[in-house]
Amino acid sequence: xxxxxxxxxxxxxxxxxxxxxxxxxxxxxxxxxxxxxxxxxxxxxxxxxxxxxxxxxxxxxxxxxxxxxxxxxxxxxxxxxxxxxxxxxxxxxxxxxxxxxxxxxxxxxxxxxxxxxxxxxxxxxxxxxxxxxxxxxxxxxxxxxxxxxxxxxxxxxxxxxxxxxxxxxxxxxxxxxxxxxxxxxxxxxxxxxxxxxxxxxxxxxxxxxxxxxxxxxxxxxxxxxxxxxxxxxxxxxxxxxxxxxxxxxxxxxxxxxxxxxxxxxxxxxxxxxxxxxxxxxxxxxxxxxxxxxxxxxxxxxxxxxxxxxxxxxxxxxxxxxxxxxxxxxxxxxxxxxxxx
Amino acid sequence: xxxxxxxxxxxxxxxxxxxxxxxxxxxxxxxxxxxxxxxxxxxxxxxxxxxxxxxxxxxxxxxxxxxxxxxxxxxxxxxxxxxxxxxxxxxxxxxxxxxxxxxxxxxxxxxxxxxxxxxxxxxxxxxxxxxxxxxxxxxxxxxxxxxxxxxxxxxxxxxxxxxxxxxxxxxxxxxxxxxxxxxxxxxxxxxxxxxxxxxxxxxxxxxxxxxxxxxxxxxxxxxxxxxx
Numbered sequence: 049x050x051x052x053x054x055x056x057x058x059x060x061x062x063x064x065x066x067x068x069x070x071x072x073x074x075x076x077x078x079x080x081x082x083x084x085x086x087x088x089x090x091x092x093x094x095x096x097x098x099x100x101x102x103x104x105x106x107x108x109x110x111x112x113x114x115x116x117x118x119x120x121x122x123x124x125x126x127x128x129x130x131x132x133x134x135x136x137x138x139x140x141x142x143x144x145x146x147x148x149x150x151x152x153x154x155x156x157x158x159x160x161x162x163x164x165x166x167x168x169x170x171x172x173x174x175x176x177x178x179x180x181x182x183x184x185x186x187x188x189x190x191x192x193x194x195x196x197x198x199x200x201x202x203x204x205x206x207x208x209x210x211x212x213x214x215x216x217x218x219x220x221x222x223x224x225x226x227x228x229x230x231x232x233x234x235x236x237x238x239x240x241x242x243x244x245x246x247x248x249x250x251x252x253x254x255x256x257x258x259x260x261x262x263x264x265x266x267x268x269x270x271x272x273x274x275x276x277x278x279x280x281x282x283x284x285x286x287x288x289x290x291x292x293x294x295x296x297x298x299x300x301x302x303x304x305x306x307x308x309x310x311x312x313x314x315x316x317x318x319x320x321x322x323x324x325x326x327x328x329x330x331x332x333x334x335x336x337x338x339x340x341x342x343x344x345x346x347x348x349x350x351x352x353x354x355x356x357x358x359x360x361x362x363x364x365x366x367x368x369x370x371x372x373x374x375x376x377x378x379x380x381x382x383x384x385x386x387x388x
Numbered sequence: 389x390x391x392x393x394x395x396x397x398x399x400x401x402x403x404x405x406x407x408x409x410x411x412x413x414x415x416x417x418x419x420x421x422x423x424x425x426x427x428x429x430x431x432x433x434x435x436x437x438x439x440x441x442x443x444x445x446x447x448x449x450x451x452x453x454x455x456x457x458x459x460x461x462x463x464x465x466x467x468x469x470x471x472x473x474x475x476x477x478x479x480x481x482x483x484x485x486x487x488x489x490x491x492x493x494x495x496x497x498x499x500x501x502x503x504x505x506x507x508x509x510x511x512x513x514x515x516x517x518x519x520x521x522x523x524x525x526x527x528x529x530x531x532x533x534x535x536x537x538x539x540x541x542x543x544x545x546x547x548x549x550x551x552x553x554x555x556x557x558x559x560x561x562x563x564x565x566x567x568x569x570x571x572x573x574x575x576x577x578x579x580x581x582x583x584x585x586x587x588x589x590x591x592x593x594x595x596x597x598x599x600x601x602x603x604x605x606x607x608x609x610x611x612x613x614x615x616x
Contacts, residue, residue: 138542164550167542170559181592182589183542183545184549185547185586186545186586186589190589201589219550222553223551223553224548224555228547228548228571231580232548235547235584238586239586247550295550295551295558
């Protein structure tokens with residue numbers, strides 16, 4: 049596909065068109081299986097389709113070997129679910145990344161999320177060698193350069209169709225140094241990122257503080273920022289996130305709310321307790337979506353319902369974000385119109 | 389300095405299993421300073437191997453000696469006879485020391501007694517930490533003198549990843565986040581502008597990725613030839 053036919057769109061993905069039309073976007077997450085089982089993708093895609101504008105396909109998340117993001121993304125596309133291909137810097141050097149990007153583009157994928165990648169010590173191959181030839185900022189630059197300059201990272205021209213992606217990057221508003229985070233985000237925007245998906249947000253107050261700094265730098269006007277939402281399944285999950293996950297800010301208040309959700313239910317009735325917890329988790333997430341929508345500069349939400357894809361429907365409906373908009377398709381090319 | 393630590397005794401026993409006459413060869417430089425392979429450690433290892441071989445019922449003739457620097461051939465030449473007389477040399481120098489002996493004495497069988505770990509410094513008595521990864525193109529001038537190549541678990545060049553919290557790295561609470569250190573130092577010096585610019589992809593060809601490296605100084609070579 050050549051940029052001249054995109055009428056101002058960078059890649060023309062569904063996600064890009066939703067955001068450009070000014071809709072509050074919803075992305076979700078689809079974790080591929082630890083096996084060559086395509087039906088897992090099909091089942092998950094069926095749960096997500098229609099309830100999000102695009103779904104991130106994770107790339108060996110938490111450094112555990114899973115079906116490749118592009119492989120799973122091809123199945124998602126067949127199922128009518130638009131994928132956001134996640135790509136980490138941990139497992140591939142710049143050659144492998146660029147060749148995968150060419151392949152993904154040829155398969156019709158139009159969104160990519162550029163990530164550093166969790167350290168391999170967390171995963172199931174802790175003795176592996178990591179790559180980190182590029183970092184995530186440099187990866188954004190490379191993907192944007194392939195699209196806008198029609199050039200490989202080395203500077204050589206791409207003779208033929210260039211891969212065209214709507215380019216995303218991640219931000220962790222709660223990582224340290226806290227006051228430096230907006231500047232790190234600024235580097236990703238400067239590198240050419242079109243959209244940002246944040247780490248899971250539970251501490252809304254602190255996130256609002258982060259957004260204030262983002263706005264002070266004017267970044268919200270240069271990039272679409274999707275706030276990360278994750279429905280809690282149980283008090284145990286909330287405690288684990290509070291105590292064990294680096295870069296996570298989980299207020300005690302939410303841990304307490306989750307604990308109280310099953311109070312009065314017989315301890316032996318595990319099914320009823322789990323249901324009560326999940327109901328509360330969904331309630332909290334919906335409240336949070338409503339709070340996040342009011343923050344200036346938040347263009348959408350990114351729902352990470354890990355191994356709980358059913359929750360996406362509940363959150364999207366509960367927050368009044370259903371049905372999802374159908375933005376106009378890309379009009380036929382007019383003479384004189386070129387892409388940005 | 390080059391920091392190393394001794395291999396487990398059982399592993400060394402396995403390496404020398406077939407030999408009778410063993411020379412433990414220490415080095416008087418880096419590995420002496422980090423208490424891994426100096427005169428004292430070479431002596432202790434020789435004694436340990438001698439006793440272990442006795443207990444195992446196959447007593448070996450284990451001796452030891454130490455040169456000032458294993459990584460320079462002229463120091464090795466001083467103990468050439470001892471090296472040649474041995475069935476096997478256990479070098480407790482760094483990996484360079486082992487290979488220097490191998491290159492100087494091609495007929496001798498040489499095995500390592502140490503695992504060479506990194507280039508670093510002692511931060512307190514008994515603690516050594518890595519500081520340089522010999523990447524071949526130093527960026528310490530941009531990062532406040534703190535190396536993200538050697539000290540960030542992901543070798544990031546454009547700031548901390550999302551796993552930096554409370555000053556430590558996501559992989560271990562014992563490990564300071566290199567980028568937090570860089571940030572703190574540049575902030576205290578009013579030089580944060582140094583890291584707001586995007587650092588381009590690194591030229592790894594200057595690092596080990598470009599193949600084994602070699603430095604040739606023609607000025608020194610010519611001088612050497614002239615003096616011959």
